[in-house]
Amino acid sequence: MKTNGITRRNFLIGSAAGGAALLSASYLGFNSWAARDKAAEQLSVTPTLCDGCGNWCAIKVSTRGDRIWKAEGHPLSGNNLGRMCAKGHALLHEVYNKDRIKSPLKRVGQNRFEQISWEQAYKEIGEKVGAIKAKHGPESLFMLQYPEGNAALLMRFIHALGSPNAFSHGTTCFLPRNVGWWLTVGASKPEHDFANSRFILFIGRNPAAGLHLRQLRDITLGRDAGAHLVVVDPRYSEIAGVAQEWVRIRPGTDLALMLALAHVMIKENIYQKDFVEKYTEGFDEFAKKVEDYTPAWAEEKTSVPRETIVRLARQMAEAAPSAIVHSGYHGAMGTQYKNSLQLVRAVGCVSGLLGNFNQRGGPYLAPKPKLGKLDKETHPTPPAVSATMADGSGDPERYPLVPAGVGIAQAIPELAIQGKLKAGFVYHNNPLRSNPNPARVIEGYRKLDLLVCFDYVMSETAAIADYVLPESHYLERDDVVHTSSSYSSKQVSLRQQVVKPLYDTKPMVQILIEMAPHLGIGDFFNFTMDRWNEAALKPLGVTLNQLRKEGVIDVGGEWKPGEPKFQTPSGKLEFVSSTLQDIALPAVPEWEEPLVMPARNDPHSFRLIHGKQAHQTHARTVNQRYLKEITMMNDWGRVWIHPDRAKALGIKDGDCMTLSSSIGKGRARARVTDGIHPDCVFMPSGYGVFSRHLHTAFGYGISYNDFLPTYFDPVLGHNMSSEIIVRIEKT
Numbered sequence: 001m002k003t004n005g006i007t008r009r010n011f012l013i014g015s016a017a018g019g020a021a022l023l024s025a026s027y028l029g030f031n032s033w034a035a036r037d038k039a040a041e042q043l044s045v046t047p048t049l050c051d052g053c054g055n056w057c058a059i060k061v062s063t064r065g066d067r068i069w070k071a072e073g074h075p076l077s078g079n080n081l082g083r084m085c086a087k088g089h090a091l092l093h094e095v096y097n098k099d100r101i102k103s104p105l106k107r108v109g110q111n112r113f114e115q116i117s118w119e120q121a122y123k124e125i126g127e128k129v130g131a132i133k134a135k136h137g138p139e140s141l142f143m144l145q146y147p148e149g150n151a152a153l154l155m156r157f158i159h160a161l162g163s164p165n166a167f168s169h170g171t172t173c174f175l176p177r178n179v180g181w182w183l184t185v186g187a188s189k190p191e192h193d194f195a196n197s198r199f200i201l202f203i204g205r206n207p208a209a210g211l212h213l214r215q216l217r218d219i220t221l222g223r224d225a226g227a228h229l230v231v232v233d234p235r236y237s238e239i240a241g242v243a244q245e246w247v248r249i250r251p252g253t254d255l256a257l258m259l260a261l262a263h264v265m266i267k268e269n270i271y272q273k274d275f276v277e278k279y280t281e282g283f284d285e286f287a288k289k290v291e292d293y294t295p296a297w298a299e300e301k302t303s304v305p306r307e308t309i310v311r312l313a314r315q316m317a318e319a320a321p322s323a324i325v326h327s328g329y330h331g332a333m334g335t336q337y338k339n340s341l342q343l344v345r346a347v348g349c350v351s352g353l354l355g356n357f358n359q360r361g362g363p364y365l366a367p368k369p370k371l372g373k374l375d376k377e378t379h380p381t382p383p384a385v386s387a388t389m390a391d392g393s394g395d396p397e398r399y400p401l402v403p404a405g406v407g408i409a410q411a412i413p414e415l416a417i418q419g420k421l422k423a424g425f426v427y428h429n430n431p432l433r434s435n436p437n438p439a440r441v442i443e444g445y446r447k448l449d450l451l452v453c454f455d456y457v458m459s460e461t462a463a464i465a466d467y468v469l470p471e472s473h474y475l476e477r478d479d480v481v482h483t484s485s486s487y488s489s490k491q492v493s494l495r496q497q498v499v500k501p502l503y504d505t506k507p508m509v510q511i512l513i514e515m516a517p518h519l520g521i522g523d524f525f526n527f528t529m530d531r532w533n534e535a536a537l538k539p540l541g542v543t544l545n546q547l548r549k550e551g552v553i554d555v556g557g558e559w560k561p562g563e564p565k566f567q568t569p570s571g572k573l574e575f576v577s578s579t580l581q582d583i584a585l586p587a588v589p590e591w592e593e594p595l596v597m598p599a600r601n602d603p604h605s606f607r608l609i610h611g612k613q614a615h616q617t618h619a620r621t622v623n624q625r626y627l628k629e630i631t632m633m634n635d636w637g638r639v640w641i642h643p644d645r646a647k648a649l650g651i652k653d654g655d656c657m658t659l660s661s662s663i664g665k666g667r668a669r670a671r672v673t674d675g676i677h678p679d680c681v682f683m684p685s686g687y688g689v690f691s692r693h694l695h696t697a698f699g700y701g702i703s704y705n706d707f708l709p710t711y712f713d714p715v716l717g718h719n720m721s722s723e724i725i726v727r728i729e730k731t
């Protein structure tokens with residue numbers, strides 16, 4: 001395939017070059033191509049936001065006539081600093097993907113849909129929701145979404161219907177990270193001054209694949225300026241590839257390492273005493289707790305040599321306060337283990353010992369603009385819903401730490417089977433593929449009396465819905481104003497229409513506004529999206545027209561190092577969490593065994609771990625054909641296994657293996673590599689699509705969710721997605 005001097009193959013080879021190459025500002029820019037294009041002057045440029053992952057990088061998209069032509073990163077955007085990744089470029093093509101849904105659809109039989117008008121869809125959904133509410137109450141309705149910019153409007157929608165059941169993907173992604181930091185420092189997502197740090201430690205986090213373009217730039221700036229970069233991971237990840245040191249740890253035991261690091265720092269009296277005295281609470285209790293967590297004890301748990309643990313503790317302390325332990329995301333500090341919440345708490349406490357909070361080269365709370373709201377006189381807000389969520393989120397007796405609006409998404413099928421949930425709206429989410437134990441998820445969602453899916457392709461979930469309402473592609477629509485939280489100053493940005501919708505699709509917010517009167521909640525949606533956005537921008541002194549023109553506007557408030565401010569009940573960094581104490585949960589971080597461990601003497605027994613690749617965002621991007629080609633060219637769908645373990649099973653590189661767990665079975669080819677801990681195998685996430693409507697992704701690879709039983713962590717209800725034991729045999 002050849003297009004105007006650049007071959008697709010060259011483009012893809014460049015795309016596959018890995019995380020380090022993605023740091024180049026000119027990388028994948030189409031400047032040279034555009035310069036050679038005689039018609040370049042005919043291009044018109046619209047600033048908007050990428051939708052390839054949760055970063056929402058600001059981009060500038062050029063069109064020629066009514067065609068998308070190219071895109072570049074927006075230079076002012078704090079998230080990406082003028083850069084774009086391979087996913088961002090590839091997803092531009094999705095406007096023209098033949099798999100797109102072209103009009104509202106109504107199910108008329110097993111795997112049979114008919115096209116209907118928007119009016120018919122709204123009317124029928126309105127009637128069905130009305131009947132379900134009358135018979136089972138508003139608490140039988142739910143909404144599940146990926147929590148992005150439109151989240152506030154989706155929340156308004158479900159609350160207007162009288163239901164508290166607003167779910168996101170938090171319990172399958174990030175919840176322990178958010179709650180752990182909130183308990184320890186009073187805010188859920190610390191940022192990091194990587195560029196000025198002298199020591200940077202990653203624990204089960206891989207920003208070179210779970211991409212964050214600004215962080216990657218800053219990490220390499222810090223490293224090149226002399227910071228020691230250490231990656232603790234069972235796998236030689238992409239970020240390990242740019243670090244000075246990879247510490248191969250037994251999966252599920254990062255908590256033991258952090259407790260032992262704290263032990264050494266306290267025992268050797270090398271922690272930041274002034275900071276601890278002035279800004280922390282409960283140090284003595286914490287110090288007593290970690291007395292037993294010696295490096296020798298931690299070596300047993302983690303397989304990391306005790307000398308390494310002592311050395312790392314000394315190096316960190318020496319660099320403090322300009323030392324960082326990354327705040328985590330989806331990995332070990334996300335929802336993967338039973339001890340993930342304790343791990344985040346322990347990382348917070350080690351940060352207390354390092355005295356690094358709000359210091360140059362340390363973690364800090366990024367300033368974020370405060371948006372305005374619609375005038376309540378003219379645009380009434382729905383009354384507060386007093387009922388608690390059906391899954392027990394927020395209920396003091398069940399899951400008091402799970403926030404409303406997050407919920408426990410993997411509980412929905414069970415609640416549907418029990419008859420507690422009867423109708424659902426699913427937006428920008430695909431629980432049939434992204435939740436554990438698909439057979440059970442399908443059974444549960446099929447029990448619903450009504451399932452309405454908002455999507456632009458027929459995902460697994462859309463394929464079993466009663467109605468599918470097609471959202472316009474992200475380059476065809478406006479969304480609500482976005483605030484940046486990952487930059488040292490405050491920014492606002494906007495996703496806006498670049499090209500007219502190709503098909504009979506609408507922006508999500510428009511669908512809600514038009515559907516609301518049919519559901520009896522029109523009074524709460526008596527505005528336009530422009531009106532909503534103008535109200536949001538008003539306190540910032542920015543107009544919608546300015547933002548449309550610029551794409552990104554910096555509204556000041558730059559972060560500066562200084563005195564830390566903690567929003568905990570004590571106003572300090574809490575070694576002893578007063579919130580956990582109040583609800584009678586372990587208030588000081590302590591060792592907790594993972595839920596499951598592979599059998600030590602069984603050569604077939606492994607833990608299954610998983611993670612993102614730099615060119616895919618889970619199942620969100622795998623139907624993109626250029627990204628699929630990157631996977632195929634590099635044979636990146638394989639499952640990683642250690643050479644010693646592979647040899648014992650007679651498995652050679654490229655051989656087919658059968659993996660089986662308590663709930664599932666599947667086959668994958670082996671990538672035999674010593675870049676993986678012998679106790680586990682690694683599966684890249686996002687593959688294993690089983691919707692036949694997704695013609696590129698269908699049938700390639702397998703998903704860890706096919707092997708993951710439905711778990712609920714006792715404190716947060718998260719899915720503990722790496723607590724999987726698989727049996728491996730040569731096929």
Ligand code: SF4
Binds near residue numbers: 212
């Ligand atoms: S990191 Fe890549 S996919 Fe994610 S928003 Fe930025 S450009 Fe898009």
